Amino acid sequence: MDPAAPVLVTGGSGYVASWLVRYLLEDGHTVRATVRDPQKKKGLEHLHALAEAHPGRLTLHRAELLEPGSYTEAMAGCELVMHTASPFLIGKVRDPQKQLVSPALEGTRNVLTSVNETESVKRVVLTSSVVAICGDNIDMVGKDQFTEDDWNTTSSLDHQPYPYSKTVAEREAWDIAGAQDRWDLVTIHPGLVLGPSLTTASKSGTFRTMGSFTDFSQAAGAPPLEMGVVDVRDVARAHIAAGFTPAAHGRYITNSETMSMLDIGKALRAKFGYRPSFPLMEAPKAAIWLAAPVAGLTREFVKLNVGYPLRFDNSRTVAELGITFRPGAESVTEHFQQMIDDGLVRG
Numbered sequence: 553m554d555p556a557a558p559v560l561v562t563g564g565s566g567y568v569a570s571w572l573v574r575y576l577l578e579d580g581h582t583v584r585a586t587v588r589d590p591q592k593k594k595g596l597e598h599l600h601a602l603a604e605a606h607p608g609r610l611t612l613h614r615a616e617l618l619e620p621g622s623y624t625e626a627m628a629g630c631e632l633v634m635h636t637a638s639p640f641l642i643g644k645v646r647d648p649q650k651q652l653v654s655p656a657l658e659g660t661r662n663v664l665t666s667v668n669e670t671e672s673v674k675r676v677v678l679t680s681s682v683v684a685i686c687g688d689n690i691d692m693v694g695k696d697q698f699t700e701d702d703w704n705t706t707s708s709l710d711h712q713p714y715p716y717s718k719t720v721a722e723r724e725a726w727d728i729a730g731a732q733d734r735w736d737l738v739t740i741h742p743g744l745v746l747g748p749s750l751t752t753a754s755k756s757g758t759f760r761t762m763g764s765f766t767d768f769s770q771a772a773g774a775p776p777l778e779m780g781v782v783d784v785r786d787v788a789r790a791h792i793a794a795g796f797t798p799a800a801h802g803r804y805i806t807n808s809e810t811m812s813m814l815d816i817g818k819a820l821r822a823k824f825g826y827r828p829s830f831p832l833m834e835a836p837k838a839a840i841w842l843a844a845p846v847a848g849l850t851r852e853f854v855k856l857n858v859g860y861p862l863r864f865d866n867s868r869t870v871a872e873l874g875i876t877f878r879p880g881a882e883s884v885t886e887h888f889q890q891m892i893d894d895g896l897v898r899g
């Protein structure tokens with residue numbers, strides 16, 4: 553991998569990708585970031601500031617996941633392609649095929665078709681997720697933890713559509729990569745990504761989850777729900793290590809630890825003191841089941857996820873990509889501090 557060759561980052565204005573772009577620039581690389589509308593007035597300020605701080609090394613390129621060939625021009629001459637663009641929507645999704653699966657699956661197909669046509673590309677790093685490994689927490693029954701050998705086999709358009717979109721997109725990526733031998737594929741599998749955001753414009757599900765600690769929706773009790781969590785800066789570093797470590801291969805679970813919603817509430821309380829929007833206890837599963845539709849959850853989701861432990865083995869990422877994961881409490885509190893600094897929450 554020539555470190556002087558430009559690196560393509562798809563969805564460059566997103567929550568995760570913005571840190572990736574920043575670290576690539578700080579490491580001395582030249583970056584081409586794709587965005588849907590490079591002319592838009594809001595949401596790209598942080599990328600413009602990075603471009604100014606690193607003259608001549610960051611350019612923005614228009615690209616749309618659903619348009620075949622959209623990424624070809626920006627990719628010319630790149631050896632490394634980081635494909636992060638994909639919608640992360642949680643809660644009630646009106647049209648899961650259109651809003652999630654088509655952009656994830658067709659987008660991956662389009663990006664990798666351009667990779668096949670671009671002779672310079674040697675490696676693709678795809679942002680997958682732990683949800684392509686485990687569909688519902690109940691799937692862990694009988695296991696100690698999930699590893700990179702596991703695949704989500706339980707999600708569908710009707711049940712867990714976001715995990716379904718990530719699973720079908722990743723499977724398509726492995727199929728396309730396996731049909732040739734010029735470039736290789738490495739996939740990164742973060743848990744719920746938390747930590748300070750460089751942008752307030754992202755629509756990432758991360759912000760909806762953190763918003764539930766400010767909108768009083770958990771004031772009467774947190775759902776007893778466990779999640780894998782990881783810091784956005786560690787996820788960005790894992791992408792870069794996956795891109796530039798010659799021996800990196802296959803899937804990498806990029807997760808720090810498991811936290812429940814109450815654990816997150818406790819970490820916030822320890823740092824910011826008592827706030828009525830931080831949960832003090834867990835609500836019974838039956839109450840969560842009853843209230844599910846109001847909270848934008850299905851009762852099936854509650855049945856198969858609430859109250860079940862969840863564990864992921866991150867040892868490959870630690871050993872092979874050299875990542876030392878920040879503790880979840882640090883990511884949570886620094887994320888909340890960023891929300892205060894951005895004026896999204898009172899200090």
Ligand code: NAP
Nearest residue numbers: 563566567568588616617636637638681742744745754756
């Ligand atoms: P994000 O801020 O919403 O980033 C998603 C990016 O995808 C945005 O730049 C968005 O562009 C772009 N995008 C969406 N639809 C598009 C389309 N039709 N054409 C072109 N670009 C499109 O979310 P994120 O949390 O950073 O997620 C980035 C990646 O990480 C995704 O692949 C997600 O599945 C994965 N991931 C996220 C988490 C998490 O907890 N956040 C966990 C595991 C994996 P616009 O800015 O124009 O909308």
